[in-house]
Amino acid sequence: MACCVLQFSLFNFAFLHLSIRVIAAMLASLLPSLSPTSLLLPSAAGAVTSAVPAVFGQMLGEAAKTNSEPEPPLVAEFASRHGVNDPKGPLNQAGLPETVTDGEFVVHIRRTSGVDGRSFAEEERRIRVAWPDERDGTSLQDVAAALNEIPGLKASIAEDGRLVVMATDKAVRFRFGEDSSGLLAALGVGETPLRQAFDNFVGNALYGQMLAAMRKSQRKPAYFHGGRTEEIFQQQLDHELVGRLTSAQGGQLAEAMYEQQFNALRR
Numbered sequence: 001m002a003c004c005v006l007q008f009s010l011f012n013f014a015f016l017h018l019s020i021r022v023i024a025a026m027l028a029s030l031l032p033s034l035s036p037t038s039l040l041l042p043s044a045a046g047a048v049t050s051a052v053p054a055v056f057g058q059m060l061g062e063a064a065k066t067n068s069e070p071e072p073p074l075v076a077e078f079a080s081r082h083g084v085n086d087p088k089g090p091l092n093q094a095g096l097p098e099t100v101t102d103g104e105f106v107v108h109i110r111r112t113s114g115v116d117g118r119s120f121a122e123e124e125r126r127i128r129v130a131w132p133d134e135r136d137g138t139s140l141q142d143v144a145a146a147l148n149e150i151p152g153l154k155a156s157i158a159e160d161g162r163l164v165v166m167a168t169d170k171a172v173r174f175r176f177g178e179d180s181s182g183l184l185a186a187l188g189v190g191e192t193p194l195r196q197a198f199d200n201f202v203g204n205a206l207y208g209q210m211l212a213a214m215r216k217s218q219r220k221p222a223y224f225h226g227g228r229t230e231e232i233f234q235q236q237l238d239h240e241l242v243g244r245l246t247s248a249q250g251g252q253l254a255e256a257m258y259e260q261q262f263n264a265l266r267r
Helices: 002-033 054-067 140-148 183-187 193-217 227-248 251-262
Strands: 042-044 077-083 103-113 119-129 153-157 162-167 172-179
Touching: 077 183, 103 183, 119 140, 140 153, 140 162, 162 172, 172 183, 193 227, 193 251
Parallel strands: none
Antiparallel strands: 077 162, 103 119, 103 172, 153 162
């Protein structure tokens, strides 16, 4: 009986995966015919002129205001969205989702002083990325070491391979700027609140709803069911699966829709 239940669950999961790919292909083919960006934003208080839910429209409206800022805000801590499989390996062989090239990126630092904190000094540090395809090329560990040479900053690599940067001084704030290497984009640095809201919407609306529908189609097994405890932990597992599906499979779909609909807001 347990074997049958396992086979049934694997079949449903495979069917879910296939359905997601089919829907993604259909949506991608329909992108040119979708409404322009202005139709996806609230035209008046509480009113949206498209099929996008009002709540999401309000989220986009608020995010668009933030996205119009000329540069990202200064922060005291940062964690990249993507990580590497091998922190000591060259960047293009470490599992990053995008290719890195020879170049450099800029770190902007602001140090405040005085009782009121109104006095400050700004500086720029350039981090070099060299030979990311070669055996002795720059690794993420090398990048962290270079960031650690900046007074007031501490960089490390988390257990999941993500880059973590923190200000060790309360008077220090930083942000990442110009990048000719593509490393910041590969790490997921500088994503605007608009893009984050859009990615969350795609994940919850597509994968969350489809996974919930799959769970409803399953009947409780006659044996080996954990009762209410299993249902609670099943919800937590589904939440984790939605996040991983969005990160692994939803990137291309979300990227295409984002570029099509919100390119005007990013200029």
